[in-house]
Amino acid sequence: xxxxxxxxxxxxxxxxxxxxxxxxxxxxxxxxxxxxxxxxxxxxxxxxxxxxxxxxxxxxxxxxxxxxxxxxxxxxxxxxxxxxxxxxxxxxxxxxxxxxxxxxxxxxxxxxxxxxxxxxxxxxxxxxxxxxxxxxxxxxxxxxxxxxxxxxxxxxxxxxxxxxxxxxxxxxxxxxxxxxxxxxxxxxxxxxxxxxxxxxxxxxxxxxxxxxxxxxxxxxxxxxxxxxxxxxxxxxxxxxxxxxxxxxxxxxxxxxxxxxxxxxxxxxxxxxxxxxxxxxxxxxxxxxxxxxxxxxxxxxxxxxxxxxxxxxxxxxxxxxxxxxxxxxxxxxxxxxxxxxxxxxxxxxxxxxxxxxxxxxxxxxxxxxxxxxxxxxxxxxxxxxxxxxxxxxxxxxxxxxxxxxxxxxxxxxxxxxxxxxxxxxxxxxxxxxxxxxxxxxxxxxxxxxxxxxxxxxxxxxxxxxxxxxxxxxxxxxxxxxxxxxxxxxxxxxxxxxxxxxxxxxxxxxxxxxxxxxxxxxxxxxxxxxxxxxxxxxxxxxxxxxxxxxxxxxxxxxxxxxxxxxxxxxxxxx
Amino acid sequence: xxxxxxxxxxxxxxxxxxxxxxxxxxxxxxxxxxxxxxxxxxxxxxxxxxxxxxxxxxxxxxxxxxxxxxxxxxxxxxxxxxxxxxxxxxxxxxxxxxxxxxxxxxxxxxxxxxxxxxxxxxxxxxxxxxxxxxxxxxxxxxxxxxxxxxxxxxxxxxxxxxxxxxxxxxxxxxxxxxxxxxxxxxxxxxxxxxxxxxxxxxxxxxxxxxxxxxxxxxxxxxxx
Numbered sequence: 001x002x003x004x005x006x007x008x009x010x011x012x013x014x015x016x017x018x019x020x021x022x023x024x025x026x027x028x029x030x031x032x033x034x035x036x037x038x039x040x041x042x043x044x045x046x047x048x049x050x051x052x053x054x055x056x057x058x059x060x061x062x063x064x065x066x067x068x069x070x071x072x073x074x075x076x077x078x079x080x081x082x083x084x085x086x087x088x089x090x091x092x093x094x095x096x097x098x099x100x101x102x103x104x105x106x107x108x109x110x111x112x113x114x115x116x117x118x119x120x121x122x123x124x125x126x127x128x129x130x131x132x133x134x135x136x137x138x139x140x141x142x143x144x145x146x147x148x149x150x151x152x153x154x155x156x157x158x159x160x161x162x163x164x165x166x167x168x169x170x171x172x173x174x175x176x177x178x179x180x181x182x183x184x185x186x187x188x189x190x191x192x193x194x195x196x197x198x199x200x201x202x203x204x205x206x207x208x209x210x211x212x213x214x215x216x217x218x219x220x221x222x223x224x225x226x227x228x229x230x231x232x233x234x235x236x237x238x239x240x241x242x243x244x245x246x247x248x249x250x251x252x253x254x255x256x257x258x259x260x261x262x263x264x265x266x267x268x269x270x271x272x273x274x275x276x277x278x279x280x281x282x283x284x285x286x287x288x289x290x291x292x293x294x295x296x297x298x299x300x301x302x303x304x305x306x307x308x309x310x311x312x313x314x315x316x317x318x319x320x321x322x323x324x325x326x327x328x329x330x331x332x333x334x335x336x337x338x339x340x341x342x343x344x345x346x347x348x349x350x351x352x353x354x355x356x357x358x359x360x361x362x363x364x365x366x367x368x369x370x371x372x373x374x375x376x377x378x379x380x381x382x383x384x385x386x387x388x389x390x391x392x393x394x395x396x397x398x399x400x401x402x403x404x405x406x407x408x409x410x411x412x413x414x415x416x417x418x419x420x421x422x423x424x425x426x427x428x429x430x431x432x433x434x435x436x437x438x439x440x441x442x443x444x445x446x447x448x449x450x451x452x453x454x455x456x457x458x459x460x461x462x463x464x465x466x467x468x469x470x471x472x473x474x475x476x477x478x479x480x481x482x483x484x485x486x487x488x489x490x491x492x493x494x495x496x497x498x499x500x501x502x503x504x505x506x507x508x509x510x511x512x513x514x515x516x517x518x519x520x521x522x523x524x525x526x527x528x529x530x531x532x533x534x535x536x537x538x539x540x541x542x543x544x545x546x547x548x549x550x551x552x553x554x555x556x557x558x559x560x561x562x563x564x565x566x567x568x569x570x571x572x
Numbered sequence: 573x574x575x576x577x578x579x580x581x582x583x584x585x586x587x588x589x590x591x592x593x594x595x596x597x598x599x600x601x602x603x604x605x606x607x608x609x610x611x612x613x614x615x616x617x618x619x620x621x622x623x624x625x626x627x628x629x630x631x632x633x634x635x636x637x638x639x640x641x642x643x644x645x646x647x648x649x650x651x652x653x654x655x656x657x658x659x660x661x662x663x664x665x666x667x668x669x670x671x672x673x674x675x676x677x678x679x680x681x682x683x684x685x686x687x688x689x690x691x692x693x694x695x696x697x698x699x700x701x702x703x704x705x706x707x708x709x710x711x712x713x714x715x716x717x718x719x720x721x722x723x724x725x726x727x728x729x730x731x732x733x734x735x736x737x738x739x740x741x742x743x744x745x746x747x748x749x750x751x752x753x754x755x756x757x758x759x760x761x762x763x764x765x766x767x768x769x770x771x772x773x774x775x776x777x778x779x780x781x782x783x784x785x786x787x788x789x790x791x792x793x794x795x796x
Binding site for chain 2: 152153154155158168178181182188189190191192193194195198200202203204205206207
């Protein structure tokens with residue numbers, strides 16, 4: 001097998017590899033700015049320079065020349081090479097800054113060049129704290145600048161488009177953003193204009209940088225040149241905790257991080273999962289986080305009056321008890337997790353009602369075949385696999401109007417806003433509603449309203465449109481004590497930031513709501529049906545063991561990156 | 573460049589400019605299209621022909637406002653942003669309307685030492701404009717240029733991306749301005765190096781009519 005020696009350590013490899021990517025994959029950290037694994041390597045930042053040599057060969061015989069000890073003589077290339085654009089070869093010898101003073105010096109000097117015209121505004125820069133330029137200047141850079149002239153001034157805080165702001169001075173012209181629009185999103189909206197010290201990225205005249213994936217350039221920008229208009233100056237990176245979870249905006253289930261400060265979601269950024277969204281996240285998935293913070297209910301209500309949770313469970317059970325099962329309509333939800341929908345189906349079965357249905361939220365033509373989908377819900381596929389099928393608003397409307405329904409049990413959806421019925425239509429019908437937001441239009445008709453934890457506050461599973469089962473983790477705390485949620489928060493955040501166990505914990509903005517896997521067993525218990533589970537983990541174990549459509553989808557198997565479920569032929 | 577250090581401010585391009593070329597004139601003729609296709613066929617991808625196509629457009633329209641760059645991009649079937657990036661990279665592509673004659677006075681290293689700035693300032697005073705500006709009659713634009721690769725005959729200037737005028741003096745500038753006002757473009761002049769003087773009558777370039785022998789300047793006492 002071919003071998004390569006990096007800093008006197010020998011690695012075996014197979015196939016074609018870029019040297020920089022191979023180093024990064026094998027724990028040999030090399031500083032770099034312009035290289036990104038999803039895009040071509042232009043080798044223009046010059047930060048990943050290394051010394052590269054090959055064994056010397058005798059010209060006449062083609063044999064590898066050796067010194068008197070029998071070690072091969074290494075002929076190094078006369079100049080340093082950019083490791084990002086270097087293809088590996090058998091016998092190659094690489095010296096990084098760990099073993100070569102020359103490379104160390106080159107990296108330091110490159111950084112001095114990059115910093116000549118870079119403004120010293122880290123204290124007010126959104127990128128500070130997670131800035132590759134800042135980090136690498138600390139690690140590999142010079143101690144000061146020898147450049148004593150006035151820096152070049154370029155346009156600052158320019159609206160490149162509706163969501164992205166440019167600061168031309170901070171740009172180091174790595175061209176990652178330009179290559180993103182050219183090679184990944186293919187919108188071709190950005191280019192580098194001017195030349196030499198004057199250049200910076202810009203749209204051509206008359207073009208707005210408004211593609212639906214524009215905010216990805218903010219993540220890949222290795223400096224603070226491109227920042228989010230939405231998140232600008234809202235929070236420093238070290239004030240927020242980040243939690244690995246799944247986006248709730250579309251059926252693709254893009255992996256993301258939720259960033260939380262004071263129990264409020266501040267921003268959403270992509271999390272790499274090569275099976276789902278690779279490195280990217282659509283703008284809509286980043287910007288639809290206000291629903292988690294705003295218009296949230298405060299505790300349960302019965303007939304509009306606030307009550308304790310115990311009374312609310314009782315009231316919900318009262319609505320269901322004594323009613324013929326066939327006259328109860330259970331409405332599941334493609335917004336809710338597999339666990340919660342499973343419990344709802346179980347409850348429907350217990351009271352003798354037919355299996356729940358869910359309302360599809362499909363917007364024809366919204367999808368683009370990439371990360372945006374026509375389906376605007378995250379878990380329609382999970383519902384289908386549970387045997388909870390889509391029901392059209394017209395069918396439900398007809399059933400309500402025919403007077404077939406006495407009790408409507410709605411989990412985490414809004415039948416009024418979906419056009420199933422009007423508030424007036426529900427006058428004679430008992431309505432139990434688990435809701436996320438006070439803007440829910442069905443709330444006015446609800447006899448019992450039970451605030452539900454949203455995807456950022458619960459533990460659960462979503463199945464995406466391709467059948468990829470992925471775990472949700474609680475990014476922020478809710479009011480009340482829930483051991484399972486606290487444990488999950490403590491486990492899934494490396495810094496344990498914002499959990500009851502650290503000094504940053506605070507009680508502001510705690511929402512008084514309950515996750516479905518707490519609420520549904522509580523209502524069932526009040527009805528006299530036992531549904532006892534230790535938590536969603538146990539529920540999912542039962543689902544994966546009993547339902548072949550979820551085979552293998554246990555929490556330990558799903559981990560951070562999810563599990564691809566076998567195709568069942570069901571499409572959401 | 574020296575000016576850039578004193579006033580190091582890069583402008584923002586006009587993001588939403590009004591078109592200056594009327595829509596009915598904004599097209600290439602069939603002949604020009606054929607020419608561009610010939611150029612495209614010489615390169616592996618159409619991007620390769622972008623510089624020649626931009627040049628053709630500049631010759632046709634006089635300068636390259638955004639709509640012309642867009643026209644070129646459409647003709648080559650490449651992204652507008654690519655073509656715009658190339659157009660802004662080169663100062664020889666004029667992004668705004670210039671005078672009939674653009675005088676690029678070199679003030680880079682060799683010319684600066686031999687009096688490039690004196691020539692630039694003389695020209696500015698004579699035409700009553702600052703560098704980068706166009707005279708009111710729209711005939712001359714004076715610009716400061718980086719090295720134009722004629723250090724041997726410094727100081728020098730270039731007329732509208734074309735003819736060089738070597739070994740500038742104030743008298744030579746006077747004569748040049750008078751000639752250009754009458755639309756008499758100076759002829760191409762080959763400047764020969766001293767070692768050529770013994771051969772071919774001092775002119776290796778037997779294909780040109782005008783030659784000028786390189787004059788070795790006075791050498792400083794200290795270097796001698």
